[in-house]
Amino acid sequence: MDPTRAMATAHQPSPQQPAPYPQQRPQQPHSGQSYGAYGGDGQPATASAAGGLPSKPRRKHRCCRWAWILLAILVGLVLVFAIWVNGQINHVDALSGAQNTPGTTTLIVGSDSREGWDGDDGTEGARTDTIMVLHKPESGPVALISIPRDSYVAIPGYNSNKINAAFAFGGPQLLVETVEDLTGLTMDHYMEIGLTGVEDMVNAVGGVELCYDEDVSDEKSGLEWEAGCHVADGETALAFSRMRYSDPLGDIGRAERQRQVVAAVAEEILNPATLLNPTKLLPVTSATLGAFRVDEGTSFLGLASIALDLRAGLGGEAVTGTPPITSLGYSVDGVGSTVLLTEEELPQFWEDVAEGNFEPGEEVGGVE
Template identity: 55%
Template sequence: MNDETRRMPAAGSQPPPSFTPQNTPGGRPRSTQDAVPVGGEHAPVSHVPSRPTTRRPSGEQRPPSSVPPARSGAPASRPPSARPARVSSSPHAAVRPARATAASPAGPGGPAGPGGRSDATGPGGEGRKPRLRLRKRRIIAAVLTLLLVLVIAWPVGLLMWANSKVEHVAALSGAPDTPGTTYLLAGSDSREDGAIASDGTEGARTDTIMLLHVPESGPTALVSLPRDTYTDVPGRGPAKLNAAYAWGGPELLVASVEKLTGITVDHYVEVGLGGVKDLVNAVDGVDLCLDYDVDDEKSNLKWKAGCHTVKGKKALAFIRMRYSDPKGDIGRAERQRQLVSAVTKKAANPGTLVNPGKQVDLIDSGLGAVRASDGTGIVNLGRLALAFRAASGEDGITGTPPIESLDYRPGGVGSTVLLKPSEAPAFFTGILDGTLEPGRYDADGLVKEKPASDEKKSDKK
């Protein structure tokens, strides 16, 4: 067989398209210049490098091949691993490396190599998972943003609404400031139901007068001033303390308290005792304690000695009763402090704080009967509640100022409560500068027990 015959393919086989003879003798281009590009003579030339052909001298033998020659009449076959990659006839085709199979080693371009594609995504899924992850992150971010807005907006809106419910009244006297922060709490009662007998004083009444002082340093103090305290009312002369309210409203009451104690009032808060019933009901009742039986006709209080959970109507009678109390106004002042402490404690319960409906009911009931001095807002009332709790704690001061007589009769004003002139001024000075010893003070000016006993007693049933 000559060289030309040896180069011809076996009968019936077709040469690869890119090597179809095009006007070249011998059926194979002699050089790259003679090759015709895939797709026709006008198609771009593929960048596949062609192997140079070397013509052997006549008579030179071809080196033996490991592949047996094809039988005559049948196309020559090659092992699968030796097959050349198929070349596309598209003019834009480029030579691509063969895809890695399961048996292919991991490496560059393979499943585990750089630039490889993960089989987990599947065909056409390379960009689907990143898009899903991005969408999920956006949804989570939107939900978190909404929750943050609600967490911030609800307290702010509640605060603004609560602040709008506070009725303001001119009350402060404009006296020079004294150190610390002082609140004057007054409980007003119209006496329309005759629960408390008239004492001859005309006009409105204040049956509860409490002075709450937060010093710059030292214990917080909550002192009940007996409503019948004999004092000098500015512009009116000697009279009972609650007569100042009847004659001149909150302003004259504030001025009278400042003259009696030497402490300037920063915030005045007045609570209608008729609203106490709704307030107690808003917190679902409170626990109150009294260590003796009561059957009082004027206040309609019927009580069995011990601690009981009561609703608004009975709680109101509890703080208004005084004629069946062996300590009179002093005992009533103690019960009033006990009620305020119980309501404050119940309102601070987590079940109330996290319940929007309870919050609205509490604010609506509590502030519906409140009047405060000009400039006193809901934030100041919140600080007042915190100060009240501090005064009722183990490190606070509660009680009354030292009392000389519970039935002092100077003439012209009936029976009054006379403070000890030699001890009361020092008592108020100690409260003002924070030097008074913590504890619960009785009418004798002595510390009887820690003020926390009010809360501890109310916990026992």
């Protein structure tokens, strides 16, 4: 044998013996990663040596796929819910079509219609016990201003009268026009709730906690109340929001209690325990939608926008109160006892509301 060839053969490693100089392993990405995560070519292993189990990258890919599937299901459910809500909304021709003013303004009305109500207090037709202007300015705090229903104002096409007479004379459209003339704000949305709606909503959420620091036994509203805070059912909450003759503040006190009822109901409806529980959300939503009438342009998204504005309007940073009032007992021949607003202060008052000039959480207006 050639000595040179024999020498070369002697230095070749045996197939059964490891090579004297093994291939250098790749540098570890960090100190905690083992070499076992890499294959012989220095790349991440795609399967274990014990039987080809899926590697971590494959598990992550599968998790992402399931996440997208769940997201698609969730979006589908939201769309179905939105379609259902749109089909349940009660619309009414209410807006005036006047030129828009800055910000977003919603007129919230509590209709005194007795249709569908089991009570009997001798009242016929429909009036408005509650009139609230909810305004979200372009900057500044949201305002929720209650206009006393007996406010003596000019009604377009009619003589001056109590503001709630506008609703009796010409329904939602005339009331909207009257409020726009009074405030200088164009109503972007209209929301109306009837007597039975208050009861239905409160009962649907299982009652709401209300507070009043006086004992009350009021025959006209039917309210029987012991001073303090109590969980009220729908019938009691309705009487609580309507009572005024036993309240020394009259319409002012009633407006405060109406805002309290609205806030309590809204808090229950917007509570995650309601929103995330389909068995509770559906009946509450059905009762709420059945209680309201809104302008023709308001859909599911519009309702959601109003709900967010209202939530801000009921929060601690909101501006609340009434317009400036000169007298709660201003007598007018042929009209009776009315609430006389302080006319010379009204333009500046509503301008401050529109521009968000009041301080957050400020209580405004009231009797001077």
